[in-house]
Amino acid sequence: MSVLVYTESEQGAFKKTAFEVASYAKAVANQLGTTVTAVAINANDTSALGTYGVDKVLNISNSQLDKFNANAYAAALKQAAESEGAQVVVVSSSADSKYLAPLLAVGLNAGYATNVVAAPSSTSPFTVKRTAFTNKAFENTQINTDVKIVGVSNNAFGLIENSGSASAEEFSPSIPELGVTVESVDKATDKVSIADAEIVVSAGRGLKGPENWGMIEELADVLGAATACSKPVSDLGWRPHSEHVGQTGKPVASNLYIAIGISGAIQHLAGINASKVKVVINTDPEAPFFKAADYGVVGDAFQVVPELIEKLKAFKAQQ
Amino acid sequence: MKILVCISHVPDTTSKINFSDNDTKFDTNGVQFVINPNDEFGLTRAMWFKEKQGASVTVVNVGGAETEPTLRKALAIGADEAIRVNTVATDGFSVAKQLANVANTGGYDVVIAGRESIDYNGGMVPGMVAGLLNANFVNNCIGLEIDGTSAKAVREIDGGKETVSTSLPLVIGGQKGLVEESDLRIPNMRGIMMARKKPLNVVDPVDANQETTSVSFEKPTPKGAVTLVSPDNLDELVSLLHNEAKVI
Numbered sequence: 001m002s003v004l005v006y007t008e009s010e011q012g013a014f015k016k017t018a019f020e021v022a023s024y025a026k027a028v029a030n031q032l033g034t035t036v037t038a039v040a041i042n043a044n045d046t047s048a049l050g051t052y053g054v055d056k057v058l059n060i061s062n063s064q065l066d067k068f069n070a071n072a073y074a075a076a077l078k079q080a081a082e083s084e085g086a087q088v089v090v091v092s093s094s095a096d097s098k099y100l101a102p103l104l105a106v107g108l109n110a111g112y113a114t115n116v117v118a119a120p121s122s123t124s125p126f127t128v129k130r131t132a133f134t135n136k137a138f139e140n141t142q143i144n145t146d147v148k149i150v151g152v153s154n155n156a157f158g159l160i161e162n163s164g165s166a167s168a169e170e171f172s173p174s175i176p177e178l179g180v181t182v183e184s185v186d187k188a189t190d191k192v193s194i195a196d197a198e199i200v201v202s203a204g205r206g207l208k209g210p211e212n213w214g215m216i217e218e219l220a221d222v223l224g225a226a227t228a229c230s231k232p233v234s235d236l237g238w239r240p241h242s243e244h245v246g247q248t249g250k251p252v253a254s255n256l257y258i259a260i261g262i263s264g265a266i267q268h269l270a271g272i273n274a275s276k277v278k279v280v281i282n283t284d285p286e287a288p289f290f291k292a293a294d295y296g297v298v299g300d301a302f303q304v305v306p307e308l309i310e311k312l313k314a315f316k317a318q319q
Numbered sequence: 320m321k322i323l324v325c326i327s328h329v330p331d332t333t334s335k336i337n338f339s340d341n342d343t344k345f346d347t348n349g350v351q352f353v354i355n356p357n358d359e360f361g362l363t364r365a366m367w368f369k370e371k372q373g374a375s376v377t378v379v380n381v382g383g384a385e386t387e388p389t390l391r392k393a394l395a396i397g398a399d400e401a402i403r404v405n406t407v408a409t410d411g412f413s414v415a416k417q418l419a420n421v422a423n424t425g426g427y428d429v430v431i432a433g434r435e436s437i438d439y440n441g442g443m444v445p446g447m448v449a450g451l452l453n454a455n456f457v458n459n460c461i462g463l464e465i466d467g468t469s470a471k472a473v474r475e476i477d478g479g480k481e482t483v484s485t486s487l488p489l490v491i492g493g494q495k496g497l498v499e500e501s502d503l504r505i506p507n508m509r510g511i512m513m514a515r516k517k518p519l520n521v522v523d524p525v526d527a528n529q530e531t532t533s534v535s536f537e538k539p540t541p542k543g544a545v546t547l548v549s550p551d552n553l554d555e556l557v558s559l560l561h562n563e564a565k566v567i
Binding site: 109145193294299303 | 330332333336338345356357360410411412415437438439440441442443444445446447449450451455456457458459461471474475476477478479480481482483484485486492494495496499500501528529530531532533534535536537538539542543545546547548549550553554556557559560561564566567
């Protein structure tokens with residue numbers, strides 16, 4: 001009996017979401033009066049997991065798992081869950097975790113709740129709160145199966161430190177046929193991805209043309225933020241599709257979302273509403289985004305953004 | 320090549336979301352329903368396979384008779400036939416079991432479903448269908464080419480994309496990128512007329528336990544008014560973000 005958590009790493013180093021899902025797993029384990037076992041795949045150093053409440057780490061080192069494969073990873077997690085007698089399996093909301101978790105759910109015959117924003121309100125029946133209707137509502141969902149899978153929404157639970165240390169042991173699951181083979185990966189390694197970002201700087205048609213994105217990238221640099229854009233901007237080809245956020249683009253659940261020259265169409269707001277604090281900069285005081293935002297500046301982006309960059313640089317220098 | 324496209328019947332994005340029966344049920348009163356946008360990208364890509372590679376395209380939905388106009392719209396866009404599994408869609412796992420059964424019975428080579436529906440946002444149905452069928456699976460798919468029994472797909476990953484090779488039978492979790500927004504088709508009059516004559520078969524559900532239950536809904540607490548900062552006083556914005564919001 002335990003809570004199993006999949007702690008994701010990239011090139012051997014844990015992602016921030018790994019510590020967030022570990023913190024979540026610890027909260028569930030406390031409610032159930034049990035311990036937390038983490039599964040780490042090809043991670044270099046797992047000692048940090050103890051800080052976030054993990055009691056035991058199952059280390060999987062296998063070159064077949066160097067590249068992510070949903071089938072293989074789901075099989076490894078299934079064997080770990082069975083070996084630990086896990087009642088609850090906790091995963092993140094990364095693209096990879098959302099890819100493997102439905103396969104794991106079938107393998108474990110487990111009910112699966114995604115986009116969960118809080119620790120269970122009850123463990124019997126096991127009930128969690130999740131976002132639904134593209135952030136227009138929350139749904140309280142009861143998971144009825146013996147084994148339960150919880151997908152935690154990014155930045156929703158936060159990091160909670162514990163004064164513990166984790167024991168580690170090797171775990172060697174059998175790996176099934178991959179079925180899907182990665183041929184090539186195209187990923188900017190020098191940029192923060194929208195999924196991992198705590199701050200996202202996003203711009204829209206108000207910027208008038210792709211040549212004006214220099215200041216957006218500079219603002220993102222100063223803040224250590226990811227850059228994003230509205231749908232019209234990606235449809236016009238000003239920015240790559242991978243930056244499009246909104247209902248049909250990437251979902252955003254950052255701590256801070258800064259929207260520049262974006263009017264705030266309902267499809268856009270639906271995709272970014274899970275962000276905690278929203279700032280809008282727009283010349284039009286009637287732009288719908290002002291109704292959704294926490295802070296607003298009515299002004300010309302071409303004046304406001306460069307000035308804001310200077311103010312933030314001065315602020316960062318003071319810190 | 321036989322393609323099955325899963326169609327979720329969802330409230331239009333602009334709909335006001337309300338709940339009834341003490342916040343336990345989604346209130347469909349006055350709500351306009353549409354094809355789930357992520358499914359529509361997949362359906363449009365399936366039309367391309369039909370026109371260029373002679374694929375047959377079946378659309379399927381799990382739901383009551385009220386979802387038939389959405390299936391008829393998919394037929395008007397160009398699907399050859401439709402199947403409605405006659406049961407209320409309660410949770411992702413049981414819907415996946417119905418869809419997997421239809422896919423299995425019909426012997427489809429490719430199943431395309433949207434990466435998630437815009438109502439319950441479960442994001443689990445395509446993967447569960449793949450798991451139940453023991454078929455290959457590509458999620459967040461933004462590009463798909465099929466040649467005989469082999470396929471090349473592009474998957475969106477956090478911070479980029481990857482190209483993968485795989486083989487049929489294949490399940491796709493689709494999204495924008497499979498086709499572009501400008502490729503989406505508005506049914507024309509001829510398509511609408513033809514759709515009326517195309518088969519829409521109603522089939523009985525298989526047994527499926529409800530593994531998750533929707534207990535109740537809540538709306539987010541209404542937002543307070545925006546705090547406006549003058550463009551001449553951006554120090555105040557920096558200070559608010561640091562001291563009040565604590566996000567920088």
